Amino acid sequence: MHRVRIPVAEGVLDANETIARANREDFDRAGVAVLNLMSAPGSGKTALLERAIEAGLGETRIGVLEGDVQGSLDADRIAGLHVPVTQLNTDPGFGGECHLDANMVRSALPEVALGEIDLLVVENVGNLVCPAEFRIGEDARAMVCSVAEGEDKPLKYPLMFRSCELVVVNKVDLLPHLDFDLEKLRANVAAVNPEAELLTTSARSGEGIEAWSEWLAALPARRGAPA
Amino acid sequence: MHRVRIPVAEGVLDANETIARANREDFDRAGVAVLNLMSAPGSGKTALLERAIEAGLGETRIGVLEGDVQGSLDADRIAGLHVPVTQLNTDPGFGGECHLDANMVRSALPEVALGEIDLLVVENVGNLVCPAEFRIGEDARAMVCSVAEGEDKPLKYPLMFRSCELVVVNKVDLLPHLDFDLEKLRANVAAVNPEAELLTTSARSGEGIEAWSEWLAALPARRGAPA
Numbered sequence: 049m050h051r052v053r054i055p056v057a058e059g060v061l062d063a064n065e066t067i068a069r070a071n072r073e074d075f076d077r078a079g080v081a082v083l084n085l086m087s088a089p090g091s092g093k094t095a096l097l098e099r100a101i102e103a104g105l106g107e108t109r110i111g112v113l114e115g116d117v118q119g120s121l122d123a124d125r126i127a128g129l130h131v132p133v134t135q136l137n138t139d140p141g142f143g144g145e146c147h148l149d150a151n152m153v154r155s156a157l158p159e160v161a162l163g164e165i166d167l168l169v170v171e172n173v174g175n176l177v178c179p180a181e182f183r184i185g186e187d188a189r190a191m192v193c194s195v196a197e198g199e200d201k202p203l204k205y206p207l208m209f210r211s212c213e214l215v216v217v218n219k220v221d222l223l224p225h226l227d228f229d230l231e232k233l234r235a236n237v238a239a240v241n242p243e244a245e246l247l248t249t250s251a252r253s254g255e256g257i258e259a260w261s262e263w264l265a266a267l268p269a270r271r272g273a274p275a
Numbered sequence: 276m277h278r279v280r281i282p283v284a285e286g287v288l289d290a291n292e293t294i295a296r297a298n299r300e301d302f303d304r305a306g307v308a309v310l311n312l313m314s315a316p317g318s319g320k321t322a323l324l325e326r327a328i329e330a331g332l333g334e335t336r337i338g339v340l341e342g343d344v345q346g347s348l349d350a351d352r353i354a355g356l357h358v359p360v361t362q363l364n365t366d367p368g369f370g371g372e373c374h375l376d377a378n379m380v381r382s383a384l385p386e387v388a389l390g391e392i393d394l395l396v397v398e399n400v401g402n403l404v405c406p407a408e409f410r411i412g413e414d415a416r417a418m419v420c421s422v423a424e425g426e427d428k429p430l431k432y433p434l435m436f437r438s439c440e441l442v443v444v445n446k447v448d449l450l451p452h453l454d455f456d457l458e459k460l461r462a463n464v465a466a467v468n469p470e471a472e473l474l475t476t477s478a479r480s481g482e483g484i485e486a487w488s489e490w491l492a493a494l495p496a497r498r499g500a501p502a
Contacts, residue, residue, distance in 0.1 A: 089315040089403050089432065090424025117404060117434075121427050144434065146373055146404035174431075175402055176316050177344060177373035196423035196446065197317025200348050204401070205316065207344075207371065219423065225452050227479070252454070 064182050067150035071157070071185025078162035081271040082170065083264070084184055086208065087192035088201075089174030092218040094122040095251035096192060096260060097169060101129045103257055105265040111165035113156060115173050117144035122171060134159045138173065147178035150185060166268040176205040180212075187271050190214040190263075195228045202236040210241045216260060221250040291409050294377035298384070298412025305389035308498040309397060310491070311411055313435065314419035315428075316401030319445040321349040322478035323419060323487060324396060328356045330484055332492040338392035340383060342400045344371035349398060361386045365400065374405035377412060393495040403432035407439075414498050417441035422455045429463040437468045443487060448477040 075082050087093050101110065111132040114123040123135040136156045138145035145152070153170065160168065170186065172179040180189075191212040193201055196219055202209040209215065215237055223230065230248070237244055247263065249256035302309050314320050328337065338359040341350040350362040363383045365372035372379070380397065387395065397413065399406040407416075418439040420428055423446055429436040436442065442464055450457065457475070464471055474490065476483035 088317060088401070089428060090421070116431055118432075119430055121430060144404060146402060173404065174315070175373060175404060177371060177400065177402060178405075194317070194423060196421060196449070201316055203346055203348060204343055205345075222423070222449065222452055225449055 061181065064150045067154055068183040068185045071150055071154055074157060075162070075168070075185060075187075079268075079271075080162050080165055080168050081188070081268040082168045082184075082186045083267060084170050084172060084179070084186040084189045085192070086172045086176075086179045086189065086212070087174060088176050088194070088197060091174070091192040091194040091197065092251050093171050093174075093192050094125055096216065096218060096249060096257075097171065098125060098129060099251050099254070099257045100261040100264050101126070101131055103261040105167070105261055108167050108265040108268055109165045110167045110169060110264070111160060111162075113153065113160060113168060113170045115148040115152075115171055117146075117173060132161050132164065146173055146175045147182055148172050148184055149182040153184040167264065169264070176201065176208045180205075180208040180210075188213055188267060190216060192216045192218050193233075194219040195222055195226060195230070195233075199229055199233040199236055202233070202240045206240040209237055209244065212241070212244060214245045214247065214263060215241075217246060217248045219250060219252070220248045220255060221253040288408065291377045294381055295410040295412040298377055298381055301384060302389070302395070302412060302414075306495075306498075307389050307392055307395050308415070308495040309395045309411075309413045310494060311397050311399060311406070311413040311416045312419070313399045313403075313406045313416065313439070314401060315403050315421070315424060318401070318419040318421040318424065319478050320398050320401075320419050321352055323443065323445060323476060323484075324398065325352060325356060326478050326481070326484045327488040327491050328353070328358055330488040332394070332488060335394050335492040335495055336392045337394045337396060337491070338387060338389075340380065340387060340395060340397045342375040342379075342398055344373075344400060359388050359392065373400055373402045374409055375399050375411055376409040380411040394491065396491070403428065403435045407432075407435040407437075415440055415494060417443060419443045419445050420460075421446040422449055422453060422457070422460075426456055426460040426463055429460070429467045433467040436464055436471065439468070439471060441472045441474065441490065442468075444473060444475045446477060446479070447475045447482060448480040 118139040345366040416439045
């Protein structure tokens, strides 16, 4: 087998970091904890947010910033639960941006009612590569992976798994119908990120939703602690 | 709900188009048909290629160019089937590129034995956004979507579905265990790409693998026809 490696430009990331710090200062001033929630397309981020909101988040007042290439399908679902939601679309270009960056989030902040919430969940564009490269001023990062995607994803997309403190393994109701080894996934996550916390959930059966809701609800209290 | 839209730069795409044409000339000279195979992470591209190679492709001699951020897990699987395979990694940058572009493919061409194959399948990086924006000199584009990803993906990632002539709906063995409406997916695909052909497959049960293999094997004969 032959191998070829391709160099990548990094210049844009410095500017992103500067804007991410400005976002962070705004969030700090408002006393809002921010979660950057990432995954591949169709892993179940929105369904998990719906279940957590339905389960209740204690005293924590949540708001959602929905990042999508196009449309407002997910924002419409969240708005149906009477939670403040802002839609951020990345599509006016040729095919749309594949991730949110700090400046996109910054452009949406005037529309986000920071004074009325304690926790802002930013649902990133479904993609396991670029979202991990652009900080947006978040306090914490979590990702969702579905058991239907296979156990090898931490090895193929290591930066994403490495950059998150929580990995939510979703759709575990499908395990009896898949050739999927949960212990192998745990080992692959640990190989790239030994510090990562791991939750198993099913938005369909409700398994693990209580632990997921509690994790979300606890984020504002942890704000300010090193991410 | 509030909405914000973000403009996107397009300059890089002109250069890509020029290099894609150069690739295409090389493929034409060698008489090789090229398929750009795309999907979200974990939709089953590699498993579908394995099943097609095992099923046999008639007289068609296949080669594979594996695009991954990091590692060679998929290339190792294909190499195990005694098919010529080249690994193209995009990871030397900060987090790796999220797609293949024409220049990356061009850099790999000296390692691809074009004289010994009739069909080159380029397995792109798992991502439903950027791979659709960069032509690589291909004759045809196909994408795989797994039924575990939900029916809404054509509406959320329309450029990807619009840019492909074949949509392979994979993992249909999971249908009895999902709240998934195949007819709704068909309607959503038709809404963004009425011309798209649609195949339903399961790499696990073997359903639809014969039709998929035949579609692949027929590509070289269609080469030169408008894509």
